[in-house]
Amino acid sequence: MSITKKDVLHVADLARLALTEKEIDLYTGQLQRILSYVEKLSELDTSGVAPTTTTVPPETAFREDRVTPSLAQEDALRNAPLSEKGCFKVPKIIE
Amino acid sequence: MKYEAVIGLEVHAQLLTDSKLFCGCSTRFGSEPNTQVCQICLGMPGVLPVLNKKAVEFAVKMSLAVNCRINPRSIFARKNYFYPDLPKGYQVSQYTEPLSEHGHLEIDIDGGRKRIGITRIHMEEDAGKLLHGEGIEDSNFSFVDLNRTGVPLIEIVSEPDMRTSDEAVAYLKALRDILVYLRICDGNMEEGSFRCDANVSVRLMGAEKLGTKAELKNMNSFKYVKEAIDYEIQRQIDLVENGEKVVQETRLFDASKGITASMRSKEEAHDYRYFPEPDLLPLNVGAKLVDQARETLPELPEAKRARFITDYAIPPYDAGVLTATRELADYYEEVVKATGEPKVSSNWVMGELLRLLKEDGKDVGDCALKPSAIADLIGMIKKGAISGKMAKEVFEEMYKTGKPPAGIVKARGITQISDESELAGVIDRVLEANPESVDRYRSGKVQLFGFFVGETMKATKGQANPQAVNKILKEKLAG
Amino acid sequence: MDLTSLTIHGLSEKLKNRETTSVEATKAFLKRIEEVEPKVRAFITVTAGEALKSAGEADKRIAKGEGITPLTGVPIAVKDIFCTKDIRTTCASKILEGFIPPYDSTVVRKLKEAGAVILGKNNMDEFAMGSSTENSAFSPTYNPWALDRVPGGSSGGSAASVAASECVASIGTDTGGSIRQPASCCGVVGLKPTYGRVSRFGMIAFASSLDQAGPFTKDTTDAAIMLNAMAGHDPSDSTSIKAEVPDYRTFLTGEVKGLKVGIPKEYFIEGMDKEVEASVREALEVLKKAGAALVPVTLPHTEYAVGVYYLVATAEASSNLARYDGVKYGLRVDETGSLLDMYKKTRDEGFGGEVKRRIMLGTYSLSAGYYDAYYKKASEVRTLIKNDFDEAFKSCDIIATPTAPTAAFKLGERVEDPLTMYLSDIFTISCNLAGIPGISLPCGFTKEGLPVGLQLLGRTLDEGTVLKTAYAYESATEWHTRRPKI
Known part of the structure; x- marks a missing residue:
């Protein structure tokens, strides 16, 4: 499968990365090489093989429905680049 | 009708757990912003989710209530997208393997019944809330409150089985009644704990192929759901009639104008890149959990309504009103149990009690008046200890004060005299005092009967039981 | 006596016998850090004040004789991927600029509770993405054995700090070899436990289904002591395994008679370094x-x-790293007042090249139309890889291989070529995909004086046999006692 500059731009958009022209060229080439390498996987017939997404025994972990203390508002916001009125402040969202 | 609409609904219901889906923060509504958040729901680096068992129990209950098949193994997946109300940059949801599938419920429509299919029910976490700046200095910013982030939701997806806005509303109401009956969701549309998106398309009547659908959002009452769907159906019909195409898009309902309007379509199509959430193992809902949920499943609105009609022989309308909430139905049944008079009990509960509650904007749960007191009152009327007319006044006082009827009647001195020997004595004295009128009555002037009744009432200060007075007078005058 | 040359069990003995104090030892390490850091750069943050304070508390505990563990008063270092309450945690990334966690990771909490003294936070490849520690936003770490060489990665700082005696032991994380490969490069012991054996809570995620924390130590006994303190079920981590934790020191018997050591032919390949191969064959x-x-x-x-x-790792990473968006913590670059630009600029400036490359690859492999061919296919092949191990362990108790195909390479040698860099992990990656435990321990040196590592892989939850085998080998050799001269 070959990856085009357009694909890279689309992916960068999905990933919210503002790539420079230079980065786009670089990544197009590098991703192409990596993807050609992983192409190797298609040699294998995996029909009927269940995917492995975790290696631990599939025993669901539950917690009881109990309220535990939250952070104080100021601690919740302490690390925020911008906050005001008890809220995280972000550039205006235009629908 | 040349066209028919095809409507499917996606309902999000907030579950009434105390804590969030994956952390111990409170789910309480209306707190100061960002006071019910912790490192986990804020999506701080390195934190991990642990599933709230009660949320699963609630979701299983709903699945059973609408006849869904529970998947013994379901998978949480990450739905990836960027938005400031989504702290982790993904929402934990379920995708290819949801909690349950293949359910249905029945709605009443146009005097008949219709089955609406339920495709699936899956669990997911809610997002936070965005507040928009009011002052000028804030006009370039939005404000993010993450208290709601991580509150447990179930999404209930219907089949595209509805054809009119009335069917859609009937389905929604049925769904909400069940959720509220199960006590797993408060069903509040205005506060957003019960939300609905509608997929609407139109096609020529009889056509097989579905038309292009629009997804409607932002309808926070049943009325708006109806308005939005009706508007949208007409809009799409007009487009088709004019030879134009319906565009697949999301449209917001504008309640002030009563129209739906396109959300400016984003440059990039959604690509949520779902994949299995590696921080959570597959959800194995064991038989034990399902059995427990099934055992604790209450009688559901539809079954209760049917039982009221057959067991109590009350009209379907009464049964519908009385089973509107589990609390009201329980209340009514307590009254019936004590009186053995289903219809009379229904009249008092449905007529008087609901009227007064409605005036006060209260629910039956908030009411000081106990079912046993209503039963007492009905008993007193039956015995003739109080007149029906006076009973209404007594009822109002009972409602206001929560006091039992006997005390009120006594304090007001409005006990009805129904004792026949007592009344006979009074009547004897009335007849003795009016020998002439007695003679005239007996010689044919029967109109005088009213006069004797009046005199008797006067003598008893109006407390005499009119039926008893009539009966005794007739006997005595017949001489 | 040079306190910094001691092992955990060596120092612990001296503390118990009142031959020294934790404060004294901590000061010795802080001095050592001051001396060698300009050359090694194994730390991002040194927390001298906090370290001396907890050393003082440890000394009080020792004096009272209460609640003492083999780690009480022992100075260790922590990879800067573990959240530390009230101490900045960077993951070696610019994007976490100024981030101060309001919580400790479970592993750090357990080590603190055991009485360990934390000297500071180790350098690493940004978000643990790399095999050389050259991808740190702060500085590369230099291999104490040859300062022009990399210490391996991503836990290069943790490995180097133990090798350079800047701490007695340290902890790192291993997603595809990030403990074992730098341990091999730096001539120390590095243990990656079974996935789920050690809690991941508070450990900044790279690839959630593969990440696992483990220790770097000077010998196998220390590795057992560290694992004793770190392992165990954590109710805050849904993927943590509910299984009893044995006392891993009981496996250190030196007895391996009858033990079946599997030698996989696929790990002795053409093109691998001859000296590495020779050392490993000798170890066998x-x-x-x-x-x-x-x-x-x-x-x-x-x-x-x-x-x-x-x-798999990049797909998970692309999602794990979506939270770094300039809203809740860390860097924000907002030049235009547009939300979309803020996201994109923040992430572009905040992440380094390797991280961006992996986010791109992961996003691509999950995106519409490619999921089946890439992420899903890879997850299926992962099953085949896991089955290989299940099959192999039917005929052996432990698998022995080289840790890396070469000894430590030179700085800058592979940065231009991501794929070659990725192939440095060829011997360590399968272990993470299968979720099994693995260790790397020193098994020789190249002519140039660079350490070579022997890798031992065990069955799921069988860290005991891994440590037993390692200890038996170690008891018969002296490689682990060698220290670099800096």
Whole structure:
């Protein structure tokens, strides 16, 4: 499968990365090489093989429905680049 | 009708757990912003989710209530997208393997019944809330409150089985009644704990192929759901009639104008890149959990309504009103149990009690008046200890004060005299005092009967039981 | 007596016998850090004040004789991927600029509770993405054995700090070899436990289904002591395994008679460094001499492991790293007042090249139309790789391989070529895909004086046999006692 500059731009958009022209060229080439390498996987017939997404025994972990203390508002916001009125402040969202 | 609409609904219901889906923060509504958040729901680096068992129990209950098949193994997946109300940059949801599938419920429509299919029910976490700046200095910013982030939701997806806005509303109401009956969701549309998106398309009547659908959002009452769907159906019909195409898009309902309007379509199509959430193992809902949920499943609105009609022989309308909430139905049944008079009990509960509650904007749960007191009152009327007319006044006082009827009647001195020997004595004295009128009555002037009744009432200060007075007078005058 | 040359068990003994104090030892390490850091750069943050304070508390505990563990008063270092309450945690990334966690990771909490003294936070490849620690936003770390060489990665700072005696032990994380490969490069012991054996809570995620924390130590006994303190079920981590934790020191018997050591032919490949191969083959003979039986095994899907890994790990990473968006913490770059620009600029400036490359690859492999061919396919092949190990462990108790195909390479040598860099992990990756435990321990040196690592892989939750085998080898050799001269 070959990856085009357009694909890279689309992916960068999905990933919210503002790539420079230079980065786009670089990544197009590098991703192409990596993807050609992983192409190797298609040699294998995996029909009927269940995917492995975790290696631990599939025993669901539950917690009881109990309220535990939250952070104080100021601690919740302490690390925020911008906050005001008890809220995280972000550039205006235009629908 | 040349066209028919095809409507499917996606309902999000907030579950009434105390804590969030994956952390111990409170789910309480209306707190100061960002006071019910912790490192986990804020999506701080390195934190991990642990599933709230009660949320699963609630979701299983709903699945059973609408006849869904529970998947013994379901998978949480990450739905990836960027938005400031989504702290982790993904929402934990379920995708290819949801909690349950293949359910249905029945709605009443146009005097008949219709089955609406339920495709699936899956669990997911809610997002936070965005507040928009009011002052000028804030006009370039939005404000993010993450208290709601991580509150447990179930999404209930219907089949595209509805054809009119009335069917859609009937389905929604049925769904909400069940959720509220199960006590797993408060069903509040205005506060957003019960939300609905509608997929609407139109096609020529009889056509097989579905038309292009629009997804409607932002309808926070049943009325708006109806308005939005009706508007949208007409809009799409007009487009088709004019030879134009319906565009697949999301449209917001504008309640002030009563129209739906396109959300400016984003440059990039959604690509949520779902994949299995590696921080959570597959959800194995064991038989034990399902059995427990099934055992604790209450009688559901539809079954209760049917039982009221057959067991109590009350009209379907009464049964519908009385089973509107589990609390009201329980209340009514307590009254019936004590009186053995289903219809009379229904009249008092449905007529008087609901009227007064409605005036006060209260629910039956908030009411000081106990079912046993209503039963007492009905008993007193039956015995003739109080007149029906006076009973209404007594009822109002009972409602206001929560006091039992006997005390009120006594304090007001409005006990009805129904004792026949007592009344006979009074009547004897009335007849003795009016020998002439007695003679005239007996010689044919029967109109005088009213006069004797009046005199008797006067003598008893109006407390005499009119039926008893009539009966005794007739006997005595017949001489 | 140079306190910094001691092992955990050595120092612990001296503390118990009142031959020294934790404060004294901590000061010695802080001095050592001051001396060698300009050359090694194994730390991002040194927390001298906090360290001395907890050393003082440890000394009080020792004086009272209450609640003492083998780690009480022992100065250690922590990879800067573990959240530390009220102490900045960077993950070696600019994007976490100024981030101060309001919580401790479970591992750090457990180590603190055991009485360990935390000297500071180790340098690493940004978000643990790399095999050389050159991808740190702060500085590369230099290999104490040859300062022009990399210490391996991503836990290069943790490995180097132990090798350079800047701490007695340290902890790192291993997603595709990030503990074992730098341990090999730096001539120390590095243990990656079974996935789920040690809690991941508070450990900044790279690839959630692969990440696992483990110790770097000067010998196997120390590794057992560290694992004793770190392992165990954590109710805050849904993927943590509910299983009893044995006392891992009980496995350190030196007895390997009858133990079947599997030698997979796929790990002795053409093109691997001859000196590395020679050292490892020699190590196998040592085990044989000690009574173990060497049995050939096969792991036929090994050649696909790197491909599977780079699809699965990057897919998970692309999602794990979405939270760094300039809203809640860390860097924000907002030049235009547009939300979209803020996101994109923040992430572009905040992440380094390797992280961006992996986010791109992961996003691509999950995106519409490619999911089946990449992420799903890789997850299926992962099953085949896991099955290989299940099959192999039917005929052996432990698998022995080289840790890396070469000794430490030179700084800058592979940065231009991501794929070659990725292939440095070829021997360590399968272990993470299968979730099994692995260790790297020193088994020799190249002519240039660079350490070579022997890797031992065990069955799920069988860290005991891994440590037992390592200890038996270590008891018969002296490689682990060598220290670099800086």
